[in-house]
Amino acid sequence: xxxxxxxxxxxxxxxxxxxxxxxxxxxxxxxxxxxxxxxxxxxxxxxxxxxxxxxxxxxxxxxxxxxxxxxxxxxxxxxxxxxxxxxxxxxxxxxxxxxxxxxxxxxxxxxxxxxxxxxxxxxxxxxxxxxxxxxxxxxxxxxxxxxxxxxxxxxxxxxxxxxxxxxxxxxxxxxxxxxxxxxxxxxxxxxxxxxxxxxxxxxxxxxxxxxxxxxxxxxxxxxxxxxxxxxxxxxxxxxxxxxxxxxxxxxxxxxxxxxxxxxxxx
Amino acid sequence: xxxxxxxxxxxxxxxxxxxxxxxxxxxxxxxxxxxxxxxxxxxxxxxxxxxxxxxxxxxxxxxxxxxxxxxxxxxxxxxxxxxxxxxxxxxxxxxxxxxxxxxxxxxxxxxxxxxxxxxxxxxxxxxxxxxxxxxxxxxxxxxxxxxxxxxxxxxxxxxxxxxxxxxx
Numbered sequence: 001x002x003x004x005x006x007x008x009x010x011x012x013x014x015x016x017x018x019x020x021x022x023x024x025x026x027x028x029x030x031x032x033x034x035x036x037x038x039x040x041x042x043x044x045x046x047x048x049x050x051x052x053x054x055x056x057x058x059x060x061x062x063x064x065x066x067x068x069x070x071x072x073x074x075x076x077x078x079x080x081x082x083x084x085x086x087x088x089x090x091x092x093x094x095x096x097x098x099x100x101x102x103x104x105x106x107x108x109x110x111x112x113x114x115x116x117x118x119x120x121x122x123x124x125x126x127x128x129x130x131x132x133x134x135x136x137x138x139x140x141x142x143x144x145x146x147x148x149x150x151x152x153x154x155x156x157x158x159x160x161x162x163x164x165x166x167x168x169x170x171x172x173x174x175x176x177x178x179x180x181x182x183x184x185x186x187x188x189x190x191x192x193x194x195x196x197x198x199x200x201x202x203x204x205x206x207x208x209x210x211x212x213x214x215x216x217x218x219x220x221x222x223x224x225x226x227x228x229x230x231x232x233x234x235x236x237x238x239x240x241x242x243x244x245x246x247x248x249x250x251x252x253x254x255x256x257x258x259x260x261x262x263x264x265x266x
Numbered sequence: 267x268x269x270x271x272x273x274x275x276x277x278x279x280x281x282x283x284x285x286x287x288x289x290x291x292x293x294x295x296x297x298x299x300x301x302x303x304x305x306x307x308x309x310x311x312x313x314x315x316x317x318x319x320x321x322x323x324x325x326x327x328x329x330x331x332x333x334x335x336x337x338x339x340x341x342x343x344x345x346x347x348x349x350x351x352x353x354x355x356x357x358x359x360x361x362x363x364x365x366x367x368x369x370x371x372x373x374x375x376x377x378x379x380x381x382x383x384x385x386x387x388x389x390x391x392x393x394x395x396x397x398x399x400x401x402x403x404x405x406x407x408x409x410x411x412x413x414x415x416x417x418x419x420x421x422x423x424x425x426x427x428x429x430x431x432x433x434x
Contacts, residue, residue, distance in 0.1 A: 053411065060321075060323035060325075060414055063323045067322070136352075139355075142352065142354070143352045143353070147321060153409070157387050223387070
């Protein structure tokens, strides 16, 4: 850690609420970390150099965001665990990321659609968190929303290019929609932790965010000449620790160094 | 063994920080970039330097903190704490005019004022001037360039690719 984080001021809340806040910040951290790792798998394999670089950049932004959350989560927990312990030394069932972000990369269209679905949620969530009562969480959001704005612009433009592109690009994007749409609902379906924090005003209302997401998706899909899927059954469970088989393989790689050489620092 | 010097003035600390350069863009000092937010010296000589990251995952921040420490240590200021501040979030509006000129001379187009909303897809951006030949006839290749803070452009007259320090 390059600089002191002694300026983190914890919100004045009950121990119970603080525990809930810890779980929520950890969920944000895991989500950014797992997606950052997934996108980083493209490094050196992108379809063209510029997009390879774009994905590495986005991955780095998300990794930086994850780190800010993990540092804060460690402070909230107050049990002596560090950002490294939280990121690298927990089993899969303790990770709280939604199922969407752990899904494998597939082809470029698959990665673009996963990114687009996440970016829509991520951007609008950060906009709201900036105004929240938790000043440290708001500061992280204020920093990250500027980066997330570049991400949503990038993935939106790619959805349009691929959807309104060649027969092949469109076929691949439609296939990705068929596989990934089912993971979209979990993002705005609150867990009991999120419900508690929503009632206390710490987490924004997801119904309002969902409206903004839907408006953006409708606009982008119209330009991409794609119909917006209706009536899809939504999977969930990741935010409660019930993951797909993919997360275990991802963590095996992600945690390898820390487990093989314990005590390494970020 | 470096002896602790007498308590420095805050002005002196600012002067020393001016000599610390950005590891990715060595023509810029960290003051040109606007990442030093505050300097405070306590009566007992304890120095506090507050910095803010340009991008959340910018790997240069570790190096910058180390460079600050080394520069102050070389002057005998051993009691140093570096603080990391996230809010208000860093913006290219904090970059000095001198810094912008140095960037351009170095071959990186300096940031312009932000134009248009980021969700303006495929939106027309204001032309970025080529730092090599001065032409405004350029195109955006990618919003994501060689480092987190740069976009990738190309000049359509001299055909050279160039980095643009993007608005943030």
